[in-house]
Amino acid sequence: MAALGMLDSANLNGGQKLAVKYFTVAVALFGAQVLFGLLAGLQYLKPDFLYGVLDFSVNRMVHINAMVVWLLFGFIGSSYWLLEDESQHSVVGLGLGNLIFWVFTLAVAVVVVVYLFVQIGPGNDMSIWFINEGREYIEAPRWADIGIVVCVLVFFYNVAATFAKGKYTGIGGVLVLDLIALAGLYLAGMFYTPNISVDQYWWWWVIHLWVEATWEVLVGCIMAYGLIQTLGVRRKIVETWLYIEVALMFGSGILGLGHHYFWIGTPEYWFTIGGFFSALEPIPLVAMVVHSVFDSGVHKMKNSNHPALAWLIAHAFGNFFGAGVWGFMHTLPQINLYTHGTQWSASHGHLAFFGAYATIVIAFIYLALQKWRGNVWMSGGLVDNGWKWKWALGLLHVGMVGMTVALLISGYEQSQIERAIEGSTWMGYFAAQGHPWFVQGMVWRQIFGWVFAAGFVLLAWDLMTIGKRETRPIQALQAEAA
Ligand code: HEM
Ligand code: HEM
Ligand SMILES: [Fe+2]
Numbered sequence: 001m002a003a004l005g006m007l008d009s010a011n012l013n014g015g016q017k018l019a020v021k022y023f024t025v026a027v028a029l030f031g032a033q034v035l036f037g038l039l040a041g042l043q044y045l046k047p048d049f050l051y052g053v054l055d056f057s058v059n060r061m062v063h064i065n066a067m068v069v070w071l072l073f074g075f076i077g078s079s080y081w082l083l084e085d086e087s088q089h090s091v092v093g094l095g096l097g098n099l100i101f102w103v104f105t106l107a108v109a110v111v112v113v114v115y116l117f118v119q120i121g122p123g124n125d126m127s128i129w130f131i132n133e134g135r136e137y138i139e140a141p142r143w144a145d146i147g148i149v150v151c152v153l154v155f156f157y158n159v160a161a162t163f164a165k166g167k168y169t170g171i172g173g174v175l176v177l178d179l180i181a182l183a184g185l186y187l188a189g190m191f192y193t194p195n196i197s198v199d200q201y202w203w204w205w206v207i208h209l210w211v212e213a214t215w216e217v218l219v220g221c222i223m224a225y226g227l228i229q230t231l232g233v234r235r236k237i238v239e240t241w242l243y244i245e246v247a248l249m250f251g252s253g254i255l256g257l258g259h260h261y262f263w264i265g266t267p268e269y270w271f272t273i274g275g276f277f278s279a280l281e282p283i284p285l286v287a288m289v290v291h292s293v294f295d296s297g298v299h300k301m302k303n304s305n306h307p308a309l310a311w312l313i314a315h316a317f318g319n320f321f322g323a324g325v326w327g328f329m330h331t332l333p334q335i336n337l338y339t340h341g342t343q344w345s346a347s348h349g350h351l352a353f354f355g356a357y358a359t360i361v362i363a364f365i366y367l368a369l370q371k372w373r374g375n376v377w378m379s380g381g382l383v384d385n386g387w388k389w390k391w392a393l394g395l396l397h398v399g400m401v402g403m404t405v406a407l408l409i410s411g412y413e414q415s416q417i418e419r420a421i422e423g424s425t426w427m428g429y430f431a432a433q434g435h436p437w438f439v440q441g442m443v444w445r446q447i448f449g450w451v452f453a454a455g456f457v458l459l460a461w462d463l464m465t466i467g468k469r470e471t472r473p474i475q476a477l478q479a480e481a482a
Contacts, residue, residue, distance in 0.1 A: 004374045005470045011374050015083040015091040015162075018098055020372060022077030023365050025105055027460060029070035030358070032112075034456050036063040041449050044442045058119050062112065064137050067353060069108055074361030075218055076155055079175065081368055082225045083159060089166025097158045104151040111144050128192060135203050138189050145190050152183045170239035174246060175221045182214040197265035204260045211352070212281060212323070213253040219319075219360050220245050220288070223312060226363060227292065230309045231299045232477035241291045248284035256281050259331045263340060271333045278331040282324030292316040304475045305370055305378040307389040307466070311363035314393065318355020326351050326404070338419040343441065344411030351404040354396075362459070369466055370474065377472035388462035392455050399452025403445050410441030 009017050040059040042049050050059075083091055091097060118131055128134070129142045140148065156179050163172040189206035193199050224238040258274020292313055296303070303309045326348040330339040339345070366389075370378045414432045422428025432438055 004376050004473060005468055006374060007372050008374060009372070011372055013084045013090070014094045015080040015158075016368065016371065018091075018094065018101060019077040019081035020368055021101055022073045022080065023361075023368055025108075026070045026073040026077060026361060027365070027463065029066045029073065029108075031456065031460065033063055033066040033070060034453050036060075036066065038446075038449050038453060041442070041446045045446060054116070055119075058115060061139055062115050065115070065139060066112075068137050071215075071353075071357045071361060074357075074364065075215075075222070077368075078222050078361065078364045079155075079159055079179075079218075081364060082171070082222070083162050084166075086169050086172050086225065087162050087166030089162055091158055092161035092165055093154070093158050096154055100151045100154040103147070107144050107147045107151075111140050114141070115139075133190075133192075135189055135199070135206075137207055138186075138203075142190070145186075149183070149186065152186070156180070156183055169235070170242060171221050171224050174217065174242060178214055178217045178221070182210065182218065185209050185214065200264045201261070201266060204257060208257045208260055209254065211356075212256055213250060215357065216249050216253065216284070216319075216323075217246050219315070219357065220249070222360055222364065223288070223292065223315065226308065226312050226360075226367065227295050229367060230303045230305045230312065231295055232304075233295045233299070237295070238291075241287070245284045245287050245291075248287060249281075252277050252280035252283065256331075259333075259336065262333050262336055275332050279328065281331075282320070282328050285320045285324035289316045289320050302475075302477070303379065304477055305367060306380060306382075306386065307378065307393075307462075308363045308366040308370070310389075310393060311359050311366065314397070315356065315359035315363060318351070318359050320355075322348065322351030322353070322355030322404075338415040339411060342411040342414040342418070343407045343438075344415065347404050347407035347411055350407065351400065354400045365463060366466070369463060373467040373470070375474040376467040376470040377474060378467060378470075379475040382466075383469045386466075388458055389466060392459035392462050395451055395455030395458060397455075399448045399450075399455055402448030402451060406441045406444035406448060408441075410438045410445075413437040413441070 009020075012020065036059045039050065039054065040056055040063055043051075043056045043059065047056075080091070080097070114131055121127070123132075123134065127141075131141050132139050133141055133145065138145075159179060160176050163169075163176055185206050188202045191202075220242050224242045227233045227238050228235060254277075255273050256278035258270040259278040261270035261274055293316065296309065296313065301309075330336050330344055330348065366378070370376060413435055417435055418424065418428040418432035422431055
């Protein structure tokens, strides 16, 4: 074994070696997301900027597709990370898993290049197959869709077969069942219909049922493992919480889907179903906050990895505020009538995706780095006092909360002027877009976007260096009394 503090793959098991590859690509794509977000934001302020070279439509698409893919890479990486540890068995079919990683990464690179260079022209069968399928967040052309399904099937095989051969745990069981649902739902976003209502109806099965059901359950599993690792929480406790959260999440999130069926031409009963069930969705998110904060308190915050635990707690609060509170604000049809499709949605979308998902992937990358460097010390009193991870965490949060508030102000203004006063007319739309409060909101979004970008640079730097000059081994945790 190499000296403490050295990045050495001999410190990792097979699944973990694969996991760090996924994490590396995830961080690179996170950087791309930030870059294209900044470009799209600038185009709000200066519409001529890069017009005809890199249009807003392209920048926006790359921004949100990079997000979906980096988070998926982060989740896949996290699953491989915990796989051998949880199942006490080496990954079944690891060679295939490794191959698929390269295929997947190459396919993503090709899709991005096509996004950047070939997006203008008529839409037809050829363009659906090779250029763009045209569904927000999952615009990848059909060849890539099929490729993604194959890659995900291999990943699923690795996870399911390893748990089948190894030890069964609650975390493993929930993870396997959840992955079936997660992968299955992707199929709903793959077929073509010329009817926009039907198309949107199925598209939401992917988008909503991913982020408000299957992804939430997946991060529940990851959180459970993370709390065991960083705090030494007893398995029985985290698994009991996991089951409760899964039941509440599916109980509210599945029919909560109806909050996207208010205005797309679906039957009126969706007003009642969507309003009622989605209003219940914050409950499991409260449970997650209570769970993680309570566990940390019981352990008097004594933990083996400060940055990872800090990001896990950031996840619990970010999920609650971004998804729970910001989602709840506009989920009743009476309110959504005024807010639908305004910057209000973008405000919620940013805080939710960052708070619920970016955070927990970052937490796992810190866990991975600790072991990759030979299980070094990452508790209090780091070599350089841990200023980089603390500042990165601070800047990313100030940037994100700042953007969220700026977008919310613009969204309020749109709801008031475009919808309430002008009655959703075309004139009303322009009156709202030109209003100083809207414009100022967009300026502040950009300013806080730069703060966020600075936080990202610092985070990337920290991820490359944390633990490097560390000579102390990981802080031992007291096993919790049974
Ligand atoms: C982590 C979980 C969540 C994420 C990542 C998320 C993300 C998003 C995003 C990106 C959109 C915009 C979609 C578009 O482009 O049209 C959206 C829309 C919406 N979300 Fe969430 N969301 C989450 C949870 C929730 C929850 C728990 C609620 C309700 C309590 C909620 C309520 C809504 C509503 C009502 C809309 C529609 C907005 C509109 O009419 O324009 N979301 N969400
Ligand atoms: C430098 C920071 C960022 C900037 C300047 C930025 C800017 C933007 C812009 C201009 C849009 C298009 C909005 C529109 O069509 O009106 C957008 C959309 C979006 N961004 Fe960002 N973004 C940033 C970071 C992030 C991060 C970190 C996340 C999540 C992890 C995120 C998630 C989203 C989502 C989900 C949408 C689609 C929202 C919707 O459809 O309502 N962005 N962003
Ligand atoms: Fe939703």
